[in-house]
Amino acid sequence: MRAASHKATSYFAARQDEPPSRTISSPRRLSREESQRQTRARLIEVGRQHFLAYGLGGAVAEKIAEEAGYSRGALYSNFAGKEDLFVAVMQEEHQRYCELYKAIYRDNGDSEKMLQELRTTYIDMLVNPEWVILWAEFQSEAVRNKEMQSRYRQFYHAMVQDSVNRLTEHIENGSLLCKMSPSNFVLAMSSFAHGLALRQRVVGSQPSERTTRKLIGEVFDTLIRTHAGEWKVDSHRPLNP
Template sequence: MTVARLTRTEQREVTRERLIEAAGRVFCRLGFEAAPIDVIAEEAGYSRGAFYSNFRSKDELFVALIARHLDAEVETLGRALDRIASAAELAPAIERRYRILGEDDSWCLLTTEFQLYTMRGGTKADEFAEIYEAYRRRLGQLIATHFDRLGIESSLSPYEFGVAQIALSHGLALQRAANRSLKPTLAARALATFVRGALAK
């Protein structure tokens, strides 16, 4: 049986995919600024030259990585919200979702690190800002859809609700990174408390 060979375009796409996946592991392990390009390339099984054939800089690679990660976050939360049938189930659903995220706070820390980096002159500041604002809007739209479906009213707009949710999860990840005696479930419990308070009449 003859195995079809990948075209040059397909090979390039495979290389990009492997570099992005490797970058996710290396960035989460070392942080954005401390992660060398050589280590990312080696993790993916390629040379430094292969990296620069696909990305102009580490910043460009991170933007591609975070765009993919945020897309997955919205999709995962959407599936979790699709499963609830009443307003009373919202806080427990959010708590379950953030219990899973609380077991690995590396993405919250990494996103915060890159946000600060771009605010201080990073080369992809505008692009990162656009991607992250699109994420906030999508999160707000998702929340609005389910608020309407479940007949939920809140003192916060769906957009504000989503922004507060992000701020709480990221802020608590930073606090836990500074104090590992804090329980990994703190973010989940705090967010559930926030949801109950935000929905209170």
């Protein structure tokens, strides 16, 4: 009996020396808003892949929903249709680059360094094969479809205005100089660069991607600088189209 009592005492003493067991808590349940954001993000991610692979016309809403792990109803409860999903994909693409531009403007006190980072980021975006495909798809669909034309115009004007506002701010505070008004600079650069980047993706070697980057950079450098006194800038009077 004494031996048994000693064993029991030793056992309980050892148990007291052990660290307390951890309580396994169940994962926090997502709120309705969080769940919806998660669903939208997943549908946009998969939709982007399908639009790149099949185009807007070839993509199938049901297949996008299935691959994302949701029902067809989940897609249509978050988006009016695949066209609406496509616009959401483009808005997310644009927002991603906007955040990069904001960080460059915010974190650089050196105008020359800021301009070089803007230049590099801008060219990176324009020659990105996936951006070229999505942008061309958006434009071609806008030509054929009146509803998409309206959505494209809204998207395009918002994108241009955002760039114009940021450029105007830095021209007016003297950190940048431009040979054109901000609105005409954005219009000229985006039209030239988008067209050249698309041509490079379609034609291939003529011009090469390296040459495309160089040409866009040269036009950029010709129109905008940081050195005060070289150009007189009227940032409020756009040229006649």
